[in-house]
Amino acid sequence: MKMFVLAMMDALKRLFANKGARMTMVVSILIYACLYPQPYRGEVVRDVPIVAVDQDGSTASREFLRRIHNSDSVDIIATVDGLPVAEAMFFDRQAYGVVIVPPSFEHDLLKGQNAPVAVYGDGGYFLIYGAFVAAANNAAQSLGAEIRQQRLTSAGLDTDTAQTLISPINQTSVALFNPQGGFGSYVVPAAFVLILQQTLLMGIAIMHAGQPARPGIQRVATPVAYILLYLVWIVVTQLALPAIYGIPWIGNLWTLFAVAVPFLIAVNAMGFALTHLIRNRESVVFFLVVQGMPLFFIAGVAWPMESIPWWIAWAAHIVPSTSAIDAFLRVDQMGASVQDVLSTIRLQLALAVGYWCIAYVLHDRQFPKGQGNHLKPADTQAP
Amino acid sequence: MAHPLPAGFWRVFRRELRRIQARPNLAFMLGPFPLFLMLLLSAVFSAGLPRNLSVAVVDNDGTSLSRQAIRMVDATPDVTVTLQLANLAEGKQAIIRGDVYAVILFPENMERDLLSARQPEVVTFYNNQLLTIGGIVSRATRQALSTFSAGVSVRVLTSNGLTQEAALEAIRPIPLQQSPLFNPALDYTQFLLAALMPTVLLIFISAGAALNVARDLQQHNGARNLVRLGGSALPALAGKLTPYLLAFLLTLIFGDAILFGYFDAPFQGSMLLHVAYSLLFIASSLCLGAFIATVAGDTVAALGMTGVMTGPAFGFAGISFPRIMMNNFAWAWGGFLPLIPYLQLRVDQVLRGTPIETSLPTLGWLALQMLVYGGLALLLLKRKASRPEPSKEAAT
Known part of the structure; x- marks a missing residue:
């Protein structure tokens, strides 16, 4: 046991002595922790500047625009004459949306005819567009409801009946988890699962690519040491970061570890398998650096798994992060129990076994028995 | 036969081609691999908006x-x-x-x-x-x-x-005519894909440049040899990076072919400008990678720094969470990444059909990045080349 602890200490000592490994497995994670959440600190979209074209100039049109302006998400920065002016502001990125009230808005409204309001925006910037359309919709609905109520009461109905006729059922939407709808709360915890996986894989590549396995007890102690180091990072990124950045956390520490340990074992196994598949360490690192983005988008968080072609979704599960990101999110942000994420834990363990077998077989093929430990590393450095 | 070409751009260019040829592993990761990832991303979003x-x-x-x-x-x-x-x-x-x-x-x-x-x-x-x-x-x-x-x-x-x-x-409510003017079917998938492919490519381009420049630099007197072969620092660096410029240009064209061909994305603006900022984007990203390599000195550190710099780029681009909602730091940091002006120009020209004059300042921003990163890389390269290294047993 003491031997084992010493071997682990030794593995960590070697890690910290290697500049590349230290940069990857320690320094870069700290930089990511500071840098990555920055774009999302605002969490929600507020006061998006939009421009209005009021072709009616009536009390009703001004009231309608006032309601849009009073919403949290949108600010009307100017009311201009004519679409060309509005368009120029839009192209210039002074405004991110245009709302146009037609000439006979009030007149049509009072007569109960269609008075269509036009909203223009960039459909691709979905948060801005969604906030803008929602603000316009709410304004139209609340104003419309008042006008309808007036119509019905003037037709002789009492106010309560008119009210229930306009909306016979009350609709409420309740956001379970991430109640604020924060974008950082959505992206940051998920991204750090991937960041930990990629840095761990890179670190293993830097330390071990093309090398024979560590002798004796160190062969086991080294991955265990990495797992312990990364358990610290799990606590930092899944507990401390949410606390610092105000991201909701309703998880249970033991459940978190129940997911984290199998995940780290699987990533370690994959890392060692990779070092035998691609023996040149800079090639492995390059291979890993470019993969972060695609891996994030097939994890089912940014894009639902059901909408991804089945063969990609299936193949993606050979990478530990694919199922782990989802499981971490459920445990940390949604309070899932071990029971709820059991299938992921099982999958991680299966991946771990699979990758260890691959690593073992490839290792023995690359370094035939009896000469493995003193074999000169053939190609850790390309000329 | 010993020196078929005089020192200069072509000499370094030819040498770089030979080097890429000599390492099929690397050639794969610079050519077919990004194409594969682009196809993969296209396949992920091929079903369109989530249904059912x-x-x-x-x-x-x-x-x-x-x-x-x-x-x-x-x-x-x-x-x-x-x-x-x-x-x-x-x-x-x-x-x-x-x-x-x-x-x-x-x-x-x-x-x-x-x-x-x-x-x-x-x-x-x-x-x-x-x-x-x-x-x-x-x-x-x-x-x-x-x-x-x-x-x-x-x-x-x-x-x-x-x-x-x-x-x-x-x-009857007040009807609202929603016109997502510039993305007609509100086809968010197409928009997302058009932003994701350049993001992946930025990482490839910068990492590719960082890796290959750093490989030169970590050799004994590597910077000196590189500058000597090129005659001076500028043709040396240009000769070194041009093969990658061409390779990634093909990749970018491939990505556009998927978007405009397979997904039938509309194109509203100026084709000339589109070509210009596409080239500038690749050049800026290459210069960024080269600059990182001259700072880092060795390949692993260069790749790591590129990863830290370009890995979170998508978040700063404002496609998901808008740039106007970011704090000053995030907003400014995004200004250093070639992806941000490039995507802005892309939205301008591909989706919005923005008048060319309105897009020119953004083009200047992208060009400025190239000049700054390229200039810094040249400066550092010259400095390294001017100092002969004491001979060591081997390069580490």
Whole structure:
């Protein structure tokens, strides 16, 4: 046991002595922790500047625009004459949306005819567009409801009946988890699962690519040491970061570890398998650096798994992060129990076994028995 | 034969081609691999917007009216009712497990309350942790239930003696014509893909340049040899990077071919400008990689620094969370990444058809990045080249 602890200490000592490994497995994670959440600190979209074209100039049109302006998400920065002016502001990125009230808005409204309001925006910037359309919709609905109520009461109905006729059922939407709808709360915890996986894989590549396995007890102690180091990072990124950045956390520490340990074992196994598949360490690192983005988008968080072609979704599960990101999110942000994420834990363990077998077989093929430990590393450095 | 070419751009260019040839591993990762990742991303989004997302219902009313509401929710293309549950606790569990994205609760006596005008409350609980999906699901259920509600209004009004037309008129809302002008079918997938492919490519380009420049520099007197072969620093660096410029230009064209060919994305602006900023984007990203390599000195550190710099780039681009909502630091940091002006120009020209004059400052921003990164890389390269290294046994 003491031997084992010493071997682990030794593995960590070697890690910290290697500049590349230290940069990857320690320094870069700290930089990511500071840098990555920055774009999302605002969490929600507020006061998006939009421009209005009021072709009616009536009390009703001004009231309608006032309601849009009073919403949290949108600010009307100017009311201009004519679409060309509005368009120029839009192209210039002074405004991110245009709302146009037609000439006979009030007149049509009072007569109960269609008075269509036009909203223009960039459909691709979905948060801005969604906030803008929602603000316009709410304004139209609340104003419309008042006008309808007036119509019905003037037709002789009492106010309560008119009210229930306009909306016979009350609709409420309740956001379970991430109640604020924060974008950082959505992206940051998920991204750090991937960041930990990629840095761990890179670190293993830097330390071990093309090398024979560590002798004796160190062969086991080294991955265990990495797992312990990364358990610290799990606590930092899944507990401390949410606390610092105000991201909701309703998880249970033991459940978190129940997911984290199998995940780290699987990533370690994959890392060692990779070092035998691609023996040149800079090639492995390059291979890993470019993969972060695609891996994030097939994890089912940014894009639902059901909408991804089945063969990609299936193949993606050979990478530990694919199922782990989802499981971490459920445990940390949604309070899932071990029971709820059991299938992921099982999958991680299966991946771990699979990758260890691959690593073992490839290792023995690359370094035939009896000469493995003193074999000169053939190609850790390309000329 | 010893020196078929005089020192200069072509000498370094030829040498770089030979080096790429000598390492099929690397050649694969610079050529076919980014193409593969682009195809993969295209395949991920090929199905278009998510459809038939699973929701559960808890029907405490159990009348024909509540069943009608459930049918209307189920009939919307965005969601499908996959589960009927007995109570809300089961519903919450189903959301946590990931079986469904939302649970709709129909109250007891809904039909009775509805007919006696007591405004029963229908509550949709949706998973907002998965923000995008939660948003789609909650919007779709709200719309379906509003349609249902409007139908009930008309029925009640006509039973109160109004004509069908008068009833319809009485409940008609102010119609809103939504025109996502620049993304006609609100095809968010196409837009996302058009932003993701350059992001992946930025990482490839910068990492490729960083790796290959650093490989020179970490050799004994590497900077000196490189500058000597090029005659001076500028042709040396240009000769070194041009093979990658050409390779990644092909990759970028391939990505555009997928978008405009397969996905049939519209193109609104100036083709000339499109070509210009595409080239500048690759050049800026290469210069960024070269600059990182001259700072880092060795390959692994160069790749690591490139990863830190370009890995989170997508978040700073403002495609997901808008740039105008960012804090000053995030906003400024994004200004250093070639991806940000490039994507802005792309949105301008491909989607919006922005007048060229309006786009020119952004083009200047991208060019400035290239000049700054390229200039710094040259400066550092010269400095390294001017100092002969004491001979060591071997390069580390």
